[in-house]
Amino acid sequence: MQSQMAVQVTSQGLSMGGEVLPLYSGTVHYWRHAATDWERLLxxxxxxxxxxxxxxxxxNVHQIEPGNHDFGQIDPSKDIGAFLRLCQAKGLYVLVRPGPHINAELPFLGYPARVLEIPEVQALTSTGAPAAMPFLVTPFVAPSYASExxxxxxxxxxDAVAPVLKEYLYPAGPIVAIQSDNEMSFVFRTRCYDxxxxxxxxxLYQQLLERKYGNIEALNKAYSVAKPYASFAEVDPPRSFQAETRRDLPYYxxxxEYQEFYIEYGIGRVRDMLEERGLTGVPYFHNYPVMYxxxxxxTATLEKVVDIAGIDAYPIPSQYQELKRGVNYTSTLSRLPFIPEFGAGIWAWYRPLSPKQQLFTTLIPFMHGIKGINYYMLADRDRWLACPLRSDGTPRDEYYTIYENWNATLARLEWHKLxxxxxxxxxxxRSYDLVxxxxxxxxxAFQWLLGFYGPLPGELFASESTIGERDAVQRRMPAWLTAMQTGMDALGVAYGLTDSDIDSAKLASYPAVLVPTFDWLDAELMEKxxxxxxxxxxxxxxxRWPQTTLEGVTxxxxxxxxxxxxxxAGRVNLGVADQAGNGLWLEDTDLWSEVQPGEGGEYQLTPDSEASFVKRVSLGKGEIVLISGAFPEPGHFENPTDAYRQWAPWLGSLLENAGVASLWNCDNPAVDVSVLSSEGRRVVCVANPTADKQQGKLKISGVKSWSYVDIRGESSEKTATSFPWLESNNVxxxxLENGELSLSLDPWTITLWEVK
Amino acid sequence: MTNINETAAGDTPSQLAILDPACAVVDLDPTQWARWYDFLMQPNRSIDSLYILHDQGKVITVNPIRARESMGIPARIEDPAALAADLYQRWKRGPVAIIERNRLNASMDKGQRIFTAEDDFLSYIIKIKEVLLAEATSGVVIHPHPWAGFEGITYDFPFKLRKALVPDQGAATILLAVYSGTELWSSVLFGFKDGMLTLLTTLPASGEAVTDWQQDTLRLIAAAENRHAKVVAGLFCQRDTLLKLGLRPENASGWFEASQQGDLVGFPSTAALLASTAPLFSQK
Known part of the structure; x- marks a missing residue:
C-alpha cells in the first residue's frame, strides 16, 4: 500500500518526492476567519x-441542507479550494480532516443535527437509552458507527467534499495526509458496558463472534455456558460484569475485543469511503483521544487500517508523567509516533496555560520520543484562546516566540533523526489489559457530572474480585507496572513501554523485558x-509464573x-516506613527459602543479598527472573512514588544482572532525564516536572562534556527579547570537571544539552 | 476578529433555550479568562476526595484504598448521609462521596432519557442536576454536594433571568467587569440576539492610564456597544470584594454594603438591576 503512494510515511516524517520532511504542523480553521485574514494567518x-x-x-459548516453544500459559492470563508491554493502558493503542505466527526467545539461536533436525531443512527446504552451527551455548546445523542x-x-x-479535496492532493496540490474520522471512541464514552x-x-458483534469461533459449538465450549446458544444471533453482549470464575471471562x-474492533471498523469504513471517492495516494492517519x-x-492493529495511529494530548504541567508514559508507549508501537492534536492554546471552558507552562508541555513529547506533532490550534478562533496567533493573524508574542524558537531548535538539532x-x-x-x-x-456514563470535583477515579470502579483466582489481575497489574516504572526512573534506567503487539524482532533488540504475569497468560504472548x-x-x-492459558488449558x-x-507470606516488608507511612511491601509472596519473621510476625528483607522472593531459571540462551510477590496498589500510600522508589535497589540488581545498567544518575529524584542520539550525536533532556526549583548533580554514562542548547537561539539580540516571562535567564x-552537570532548574522546565 | 457567521444546519432553537447552538465564544483575552476560571473553578477542585462505592449498603470499593482501614470505614453502610458528614470532618482533605452503584446507574440512565432534541446545554444540565440532587441524601451522596447551591433552580431559570434583563427582540448586551484598583482585572460580555445568547467575549483594558475605575466602566460600556449592542445591564466591582464575597447567596448583605461603599456599581443603576432580578432569586 505504502509503495503506491505519492507521500510515504517514514519513522522521521513524511517523504515527498524522496525528501523526508519532519511532521511538525499546526491547525488553522479557514472557515472561522475572514478570507481576507487568511494570508496574514499563513x-x-x-x-x-x-x-x-x-x-x-x-x-455541518459546509452543508446548507442535504445534498446542497457551500464551498465558497456563498460564504468566501468556506472556500476550501481557495484556502488550499493559498497554502500551496505559500509552500505549506496540508493535512485535512473531513470527519464526519469533527468536534472542533462545533455544535453537534460537526455532525448535522438532523442526522443525530434519526433514531436508527443513535448509539444506545446497555439499558437501551439513547446516548445523550451533555456537551458544550450543544447536547446531542451520539451516533452509532455500526448504523448503515x-x-x-x-x-x-x-460525495460533495471528496471532489473538492481530490483536486488538491499531492503532488498536484498541497494535501499530503488525510485523517479518517476523529477521536473515534464512542464519543468519549469508553466504559466497557456503556x-x-x-x-x-x-x-456486528455477533458477526465478529462468528468470524472468531467459526461455529456456535466452539463458542459454547469457550463460554462453558449452562444453556448452549443455538446460533450467534442469540448471543447478547454483557451489560455488566458478573464473572464468577475465570471460565466466565471469555464472554466478557x-x-x-469487539469494542476495539468497533473503533477500527468505523475508522476503516470512513477511510474506505474517502478512497472510493478518489482520495488516494496520501497516507491516512487517526488520533485516539487519549494520551495512553x-x-x-x-495502536498496532489500527496501523493496519490507517497508516499512522496517533494520540491526542492536552496536558497541563502536572500531567508530565502521564504524557511521558503515553508518548513512550506510542513511540515503541507506531511507525511514526505522532500527536495529531497537541494543546496549543485551549478551549474556552478551560484554563489557558501561561507561556511558561506552554513551553514546558510542548517539550515533553519531544523529550520522550514523539516524531510528529500537530499543534491544535495556531490561531485563536471561536471557543479557543491563548494561541500564538490572534484570530486576525497578528502574533501574540508571548506564545508565538515559543513555536518560532522551538521549531528553529528542532531544525538546528535535526531532532527527527534522534x-x-x-x-x-x-x-x-493485552489480555490482562482487556481484563x-x-x-x-x-x-x-458521563460520571463527571457528579460535580465539579473532577472525574471519579477509575480505581473506584475496578472490581476487587479475584474470580476465584489468586490475584485480581485488574488491580495488581497496574500496581506491578507502576512499581517497575518508578523503580527504573529512580535508577536512571532508560526503558520503553509497549504491549503484546510489539513484533518479535523489535523485542529481541532489548536485553531485558519486564512483564507482569499471573497464573494464566494468552498463548500467543507466552510463545513470543x-x-x-x-x-x-x-x-x-x-x-506468578503462568501454567495455563486463559481457557485453563495447561x-x-x-x-x-x-x-x-x-x-x-501475606506481607514482606522491603523498605522502612517513613513518617508518612511510606514503607514498601510485597503482598501474597511465595518465598523460595526459609526466612524468619521478625517481631510481630512480619518479614523484613534487605536488598544486600539475593532475595528469597526472586527465582532465576535459565532457558535456552536467556533467563527468566520471577519476582514472586505482588506489589500493593498506589492507593495504599500517601506518596506512591516515594514508596515504589524503595523497590529500586532490588530492581537495580536484577537489571544489572541482565546487562542493563543505569544510563544516568542524579542525586535529586525529582529530576527526570532522557538521552537521544543519532550517528554519534547525543542530546540530553533534563526536566524539572515539579512546581519547585530543583538542584542536583547529574552524571550520564559516557558523557564528559556538556554544551547548553539555548532554545532562544544563538543570537544575543534574540536571546534578550525571547521569553521575557522566564523567571531566570541563567544557564x-x-x-563540572568530573564530567557531571550541576543543575539549577526552575519549576516546570526542560533544558537541552548536547553532550560528548 | 474571529468570523462568527457560523451556522449549524438544521437547528431548531427551543422555546426555553437561551444558549444559541452557534453561540460565538471569541476573542478571549487569556489572562482575563484565566482569572475567571480560577475564581469559578478552583474552590471546587480537589484531587483528595474520598470515595466509597457500595451495593445496597455493602461496601464494594474505597478510593484511596488505604482509607478503608485508616478511616475505619464499615463493611456495611446504614446511613450514607450521616457517614459522609462524619468522614468529611475526619478526612479533612476534600469532599466525601458515598455512591450506591445501582442508584448511580439508574440516575445516569434517567439523566439520558430526559434529554430532548429541544434542550440546550443549560437546560439539559439543570435537568441532570435535578436528577442527581434527588439522589443526594441516600443514593449518590456527596458531602459537600457541588450542586447544593443550585437546589430549587429549575430548568427554565436561565430563561426567566434572561427575560428579566434582556428584551426579547433585537440585540442587547450584558457586561460584567472586575477591577483591581484602577486596572481592569477581568471582563465578560454576554451578547444576546432575539432572546438567545449568541456572543461571549472579553474586552481589552484601556491603552491609557486609568485614574478612576468607575469612569473606566463608561469606556467599557461604549466598547461593548460598539462590539455588539446596547448594554441593558452592567455590573462592575472590585476584585477584593468579589474574592471575599463570591457568588454565594448568603453574602447578599455583603454585596449590598459593597454597593453602598462604591465597590460595586450597577448600570443603568444598582437599584434597577436589583428590582428586575431580586424576585427571581427570592423565588428561584
Whole structure:
C-alpha cells in the first residue's frame, strides 16, 4: 500500500518526492476567519517555522441542507479550494480532516443535527437509552458507527467534499495526509458496558463472534455456558460484569475485543469511503483521544487500517508523567509516533496555560520520543484562546516566540533523526489489559457530572474480585507496572513501554523485558516471550509464573524447573516506613527459602543479598527472573512514588544482572532525564516536572562534556527579547570537571544539552 | 476578529433555550479568562476526595484504598448521609462521596432519557442536576454536594433571568467587569440576539492610564456597544470584594454594603438591576 503512494510515511516524517520532511504542523480553521485574514494567518504560520498546516473540513459548516453544500459559492470563508491554493502558493503542505466527526467545539461536533436525531443512527446504552451527551455548546445523542443509515448520510457529504479535496492532493496540490474520522471512541464514552448496544452494533458483534469461533459449538465450549446458544444471533453482549470464575471471562473479553474492533471498523469504513471517492495516494492517519492508548484503543492493529495511529494530548504541567508514559508507549508501537492534536492554546471552558507552562508541555513529547506533532490550534478562533496567533493573524508574542524558537531548535538539532536511547522494555499483556477493561463495578456514563470535583477515579470502579483466582489481575497489574516504572526512573534506567503487539524482532533488540504475569497468560504472548528468552533475552516477570492459558488449558512446555515454595507470606516488608507511612511491601509472596519473621510476625528483607522472593531459571540462551510477590496498589500510600522508589535497589540488581545498567544518575529524584542520539550525536533532556526549583548533580554514562542548547537561539539580540516571562535567564546548569552537570532548574522546565 | 457567521444546519432553537447552538465564544483575552476560571473553578477542585462505592449498603470499593482501614470505614453502610458528614470532618482533605452503584446507574440512565432534541446545554444540565440532587441524601451522596447551591433552580431559570434583563427582540448586551484598583482585572460580555445568547467575549483594558475605575466602566460600556449592542445591564466591582464575597447567596448583605461603599456599581443603576432580578432569586 505504502509503495503506491505519492507521500510515504517514514519513522522521521513524511517523504515527498524522496525528501523526508519532519511532521511538525499546526491547525488553522479557514472557515472561522475572514478570507481576507487568511494570508496574514499563513504568513504567521510560516513565520513560526512550520511547513505543514492542518484543518478540519466540517460537514455541518459546509452543508446548507442535504445534498446542497457551500464551498465558497456563498460564504468566501468556506472556500476550501481557495484556502488550499493559498497554502500551496505559500509552500505549506496540508493535512485535512473531513470527519464526519469533527468536534472542533462545533455544535453537534460537526455532525448535522438532523442526522443525530434519526433514531436508527443513535448509539444506545446497555439499558437501551439513547446516548445523550451533555456537551458544550450543544447536547446531542451520539451516533452509532455500526448504523448503515449513518454511513448513508455520511456519503452525502463525502460525495460533495471528496471532489473538492481530490483536486488538491499531492503532488498536484498541497494535501499530503488525510485523517479518517476523529477521536473515534464512542464519543468519549469508553466504559466497557456503556456503549454501543444499538441493534446494528449488536449484529456486528455477533458477526465478529462468528468470524472468531467459526461455529456456535466452539463458542459454547469457550463460554462453558449452562444453556448452549443455538446460533450467534442469540448471543447478547454483557451489560455488566458478573464473572464468577475465570471460565466466565471469555464472554466478557470478547465484548472488549469487539469494542476495539468497533473503533477500527468505523475508522476503516470512513477511510474506505474517502478512497472510493478518489482520495488516494496520501497516507491516512487517526488520533485516539487519549494520551495512553490502552483498551479499547490499540495502536498496532489500527496501523493496519490507517497508516499512522496517533494520540491526542492536552496536558497541563502536572500531567508530565502521564504524557511521558503515553508518548513512550506510542513511540515503541507506531511507525511514526505522532500527536495529531497537541494543546496549543485551549478551549474556552478551560484554563489557558501561561507561556511558561506552554513551553514546558510542548517539550515533553519531544523529550520522550514523539516524531510528529500537530499543534491544535495556531490561531485563536471561536471557543479557543491563548494561541500564538490572534484570530486576525497578528502574533501574540508571548506564545508565538515559543513555536518560532522551538521549531528553529528542532531544525538546528535535526531532532527527527534522534532516537531515545532505551535498554529495557516494560510490556503490558493485552489480555490482562482487556481484563482491566471489563472487570468493572458499574457502567457509569458521563460520571463527571457528579460535580465539579473532577472525574471519579477509575480505581473506584475496578472490581476487587479475584474470580476465584489468586490475584485480581485488574488491580495488581497496574500496581506491578507502576512499581517497575518508578523503580527504573529512580535508577536512571532508560526503558520503553509497549504491549503484546510489539513484533518479535523489535523485542529481541532489548536485553531485558519486564512483564507482569499471573497464573494464566494468552498463548500467543507466552510463545513470543519464550522465544525471546531462548534467543538470549532476560525476562523479568511476576508475581506468578503462568501454567495455563486463559481457557485453563495447561501447557506442559511452559513449565519451569521451580523448587517447592518454602512459605507464602501475606506481607514482606522491603523498605522502612517513613513518617508518612511510606514503607514498601510485597503482598501474597511465595518465598523460595526459609526466612524468619521478625517481631510481630512480619518479614523484613534487605536488598544486600539475593532475595528469597526472586527465582532465576535459565532457558535456552536467556533467563527468566520471577519476582514472586505482588506489589500493593498506589492507593495504599500517601506518596506512591516515594514508596515504589524503595523497590529500586532490588530492581537495580536484577537489571544489572541482565546487562542493563543505569544510563544516568542524579542525586535529586525529582529530576527526570532522557538521552537521544543519532550517528554519534547525543542530546540530553533534563526536566524539572515539579512546581519547585530543583538542584542536583547529574552524571550520564559516557558523557564528559556538556554544551547548553539555548532554545532562544544563538543570537544575543534574540536571546534578550525571547521569553521575557522566564523567571531566570541563567544557564540552568554548570558542567563540572568530573564530567557531571550541576543543575539549577526552575519549576516546570526542560533544558537541552548536547553532550560528548 | 474571529468570523462568527457560523451556522449549524438544521437547528431548531427551543422555546426555553437561551444558549444559541452557534453561540460565538471569541476573542478571549487569556489572562482575563484565566482569572475567571480560577475564581469559578478552583474552590471546587480537589484531587483528595474520598470515595466509597457500595451495593445496597455493602461496601464494594474505597478510593484511596488505604482509607478503608485508616478511616475505619464499615463493611456495611446504614446511613450514607450521616457517614459522609462524619468522614468529611475526619478526612479533612476534600469532599466525601458515598455512591450506591445501582442508584448511580439508574440516575445516569434517567439523566439520558430526559434529554430532548429541544434542550440546550443549560437546560439539559439543570435537568441532570435535578436528577442527581434527588439522589443526594441516600443514593449518590456527596458531602459537600457541588450542586447544593443550585437546589430549587429549575430548568427554565436561565430563561426567566434572561427575560428579566434582556428584551426579547433585537440585540442587547450584558457586561460584567472586575477591577483591581484602577486596572481592569477581568471582563465578560454576554451578547444576546432575539432572546438567545449568541456572543461571549472579553474586552481589552484601556491603552491609557486609568485614574478612576468607575469612569473606566463608561469606556467599557461604549466598547461593548460598539462590539455588539446596547448594554441593558452592567455590573462592575472590585476584585477584593468579589474574592471575599463570591457568588454565594448568603453574602447578599455583603454585596449590598459593597454597593453602598462604591465597590460595586450597577448600570443603568444598582437599584434597577436589583428590582428586575431580586424576585427571581427570592423565588428561584
Amino acid at each position: 504568513d504567521g504560520v510560516l513565520g513560526m517555522g512550520f511547513r505543514y498546516l492542518e484543518t478540519y473540513v466540517p460537514w 443509515r449513518f454511513y448513508t448520510e455520511v456519503a452525502t457529504y463525502f 456503549l454501543d448496544y444499538n441493534p446494528e452494533s449488536i449484529g 473479553l470478547d465484548w472488549a 492508548a490502552s483498551s479499547p484503543f490499540r 532516537t531515545v536511547e532505551r535498554k529495557a522494555l516494560l510490556l503490558t499483556p 482491566r477493561h471489563v472487570a468493572l463495578e458499574g457502567t457509569f 516471550l519464550l522465544e525471546y528468552v531462548r534467543g538470549g533475552g532476560r525476562l523479568i516477570c511476576g508475581p 501447557q506442559p512446555e511452559w513449565a519451569l524447573d521451580l523448587p517447592p515454595v518454602a512459605k507464602t 540552568p546548569g554548570e558542567p
